[in-house]
Amino acid sequence: MxxxxxxxxxxxxxxxxxxxxxxxxxxxxxxxxxxxxxxxxxxxxxxxxxxxxxxxxxxxxxxxxxxxxxxxxxxxxxxxxxxxxxxxxxxxxxxxxxxxxxxxxxxxxxxxPLEISQLVQDFNSMAETLQRMANQRAVWNATIAHELRTPVTILQGRLQALNDGVFSASPQEFRRLLSHVEGLTQLIEDLRSVALAESSQLALGMRCVEASREISLVLESYQPRLASAGLTLETQLTEQVVECDPIRLRQVVIALLENAVQHAAPGNVRVSTVVEEGRLYRVRVEDNGPGVSEELATDIFEAFYRCTRTGASPTGGSGLGLAVVRAIVLAHGGTVICVPSSLGGAAFDLRFPLLAHESAAT
Structure with missing residues (x-):
């Protein structure tokens, strides 16, 4: 009827x-x-x-x-x-x-007809995307709660012990508590950066800077950290003016160096820069192993994704470092990939666009 x-x-x-x-x-x-x-x-x-x-x-x-x-x-x-x-x-x-x-x-x-079938397919694709995003949000909420609960619980326990007189209020104890607070602050800032990038609201202080100089400042301050992990720093930096946020540029280099400290075996870490095609500034951070399998080369840039490199034991970390790197590079209009390194490990290639007149002059 x-x-x-x-x-x-x-x-x-x-x-x-x-x-x-x-x-x-x-x-x-x-x-x-x-x-x-x-x-x-x-x-x-x-x-x-x-x-x-x-x-x-x-x-x-x-x-x-x-x-x-x-x-x-x-x-x-x-x-x-x-x-x-x-x-x-x-x-x-x-x-x-x-x-x-x-x-x-x-x-x-x-x-x-083809148009009607395409409409149905587009609707189903939209529904699948919304469902996947909802599932990811649920995972995010659970993971964020877990990541925040761990340092907060440690702080609460240490402060309660100080209040009960279990520990003495020594400078060493306060430095230990301060390190937990700094780690918690960094975690919150990483979460904020990833969230702002996903909503296309990550603010950048763009200006023309000598990129190799900004990277050198990071390498000088981070060299003791690398040495303590048994890593020897090699540099091959090309001087080039790049339009970028220098603070964010230093942040991504720090994140990649910390990733090497967490995952790379003792050996060499090479940081190099070069101008490609007259319009791109490539920053590469690579180590001598163990590397990242081809299947995981894309997944490692997802937030809270933790993988064990080939032949390596599980390590700590929040799982946000590489997600922050990708967020910042994409906000600059660049790209980031993970490829095998000539040193035998993993190489992270970051490509930032140059100034328009720099590209034309090259």
Whole structure:
């Protein structure tokens, strides 16, 4: 049963009305045509009975109208299967998604046109993306709670012990507490950077700087940290003016060096820069192993993703360092990838765009 108030019902009624109208116009036109034909051949105007159809013609007209209505209904059903069923499925599932059920998926009709099928596919892709984002948000919330709870619990325990007199309020104890606070502050700042980048609101203080000088400042201050981890620093820096946020540039270099401290085996860490194609400034940080498998080369830039390098034991860290690196580089309009290093480990390639006049002059 087709409801008259539905789109399918309107389509059926429109086709039925069209069929009846065509049949009526055909019958009327035939009567007028034959009447005029009789008038021209006989020279006498036809009588009223000659204008009107006889019983046979009337039965034929009624039968033709019934057949036309039947064809119209069949056509309406077929059109509904091709057009209205998938459109109705999209509309119904939109309401389901609006109510919070992101598992809803639309169903394509049998033999639907390409545009209708594409609409159904786009809706299902959108629903899948929303569901994946909702799942990721739930994982994020749980992971953030875990990451924040650990340092806060440690601080709470140490402060409670100081209050109870278990530990003495020595400078060493305060330095230990301060280190936990600094770690917690860094974690919060990393979370903030990733969240702002994902919403395209990460603020950058863009200005023209000598990039190699900014990187050298980081390397000088971080060299003792690398040495304590058994890493020897090698540098191959190319002087180049780059339009970037120098604070964020130093932040990504620190994050990559800390990643090497956490994951690389004792050996060499090489930091190099070079101008590519006259328009890109590449910063590479690489170590001598163990490397990152090709399957994980993209996943490691996801927030809270922790992987064990080939042949390495699990290490600490919040899992945000490389996510922050990617967020900052993308905010600059650049790219970041992880590839095998000539040293035998992993190489992180960061590419920043140069100034327009620098690219033209090169």
């Amino acid at each position: 087709i409801a008259a108030s539905s789109l399918r019902g309107h389509l059926a009624l429109s086709l039925i009305g069209l069929a009846i109208g065509i049949s009526t116009m055909t019958l009327t036109g035939a009567s007028v045509f034959y009447g005029l034909l009789l008038y021209q051949t006989q020279g006498v105007p036809p009588s009223l009975t000659e204008w009107l159809p006889d019983k046979f013609e009337l039965v034929w007209a009624i039968a033709a109208t019934v057949v036309s209505v039947f064809i119209a209904v069949v056509s309406a059903v077929r059109l509904a299967q091709k057009f209205l069923i998938p459109l109705g499925s999209v509309a119904a599932n939109l309401r389901v998604v609006a109510q919070g059920d992101l598992s809803a998926r639309a169903v394509d009709g049998l033999g639907s």
